Amino acid sequence: MxxxxxxxxxxxxxxxxxxxxxxxxxxxxxxSGKAYQIDLEQLNDSGASGTVMLSAQGTNKLNVKIEAEGLTPGQPHAQHLHGSTEGIDFHCPDASDDTDGDGILNNTEATKDYGDINISLTTSGDTTPDSGLAVDRMPAADAQGKLSYERTLAVSPDVIEHLKDLHVVQHGIDPNGNKKYDFGKGKSELDPKLPQEATAPTNCGMVMGAAVGSVPVGGVETGSGSTDGMExxxxxxxxxxxxxxxxxxxxxxxxxxxxxxxxx
The missing domain is CATH 1.10.287 (Helix Hairpins)
Incomplete structure (x- = not known):
């Protein structure tokens, strides 16, 4: 007993x-949540740089904060999350991707590296790829070429799961230094109503330390800004x-x- x-x-x-x-x-x-940092580095010798914080809120919301500088003053800058939620490898381009040799890395040339638009980082309204050129709803740089952006977006669970596979690209360059977009470099290949300067990428950044695509490097998932797996x-x-x-x-x-x- x-x-x-x-x-x-x-x-x-x-x-x-x-x-x-x-x-x-x-x-x-x-x-649980994921939080990643992205450092934006210039493309097209733009001098533009910045920092992005991506913070997941549950499984279907994403907070995006961007602080950038060196942008074309007073002009709207289209910005997006590019890449794949299916584990396809994409990365930021470089000058060697200027395949037509005209001295400007345009969006079409760069897309093969950074992938299609996944989310349009607009200030209001729609955030689908359809709003990729909605310049009236994109943030504008101030008179000093600085841009601050923050928005919490409704996203799919796939985006949250594959945050480390995505990266941020901002667009809009000023190669002649006149502090505005003009047609000095021709029309945009995306929309002839827009100058090339308005749509060419000005910077790009990938998740710090994260493996490209969904395949971890060395068998260990990296990402210095991530709390994934350690929440x-x-x-x-x-x-x-x-x-x-x-x-x-x-x-x-x-x-x-x-x-x-x-x-x-």
């Missing part, structure tokens, strides 16, 4: 630990301590049961 009673006590002691872990698992999944470490620690405590209680109960059996 003593052995059975002690065993039941041990089971009751272990039950709260099991319940704690069961509750922690869905809470962790619901509260809420305190929760893991608490769960681990609870599990250890439960195991210790169970061990003590068993030892007491054996001693009672021997004494009985």
């Amino acid at each position: 003593t052995v059975q009673r002690t065993t039941r006590l041990a089971a009751l002691v272990a039950l709260p630990a099991a319940l704690t872990l069961a509750v922690a698992a869905p809470s962790l999944a619901a509260g 809420a470490p305190g929760m893991f620690a608490a769960g681990g301590l609870t599990l250890v405590a439960a195991a210790g209680a169970l061990t003590v109960a068993r030892q007491r049961a054996r001693r009672s059996a021997q004494n009985g």
Whole structure:
């Protein structure tokens, strides 16, 4: 009787630990988030640079913050998340991608490297690729060529899952330095109503340290700005301590049961 009673006590002691872990698992999944930093580096000798923060909120919202400088003053700058949510490898282009040799890396030449538009980073309204050239809803640089942008977007779970595979591109260059877009470099190949200067990429950035595509480098998923896989470490620690405590209680109960059996 003593052995059975002690065993039941041990089971009751272990039950709260099991319940704690069961509750922690869905809470962790619901509260988990990914946060990545992207450094924007110039294209087309634009001198434009910046920093982007991508922060997931649950499974279908994404907060995007951008601070950029060196842009064409007072002009709107189309900006997008480019890349794939299917693990296809894309990356930022360089000057060697200017295949027609005209001295300007246009969007068509660069797209083979950074992929199609996934999300248009507009200031309001639609964010689909259809709004890629909605310059009236794109942020404009101030008189010093600086741009600040923040918006929380509704996105698909695939975007959240593949954030490390996406990258940011801003558009709009000023090669002749007259602080406006003109047709000095011809018409945009995307829309002849727009000058090439308005649509050519001015900078591009990839997630810091992240593997290109969905295949991790060296078998370890990288990404220095990411909390992916390490969200809420305190929760893991608490769960681990609870599990250890439960195991210790169970061990003590068993030892007491054996001693009672021997004494009985």
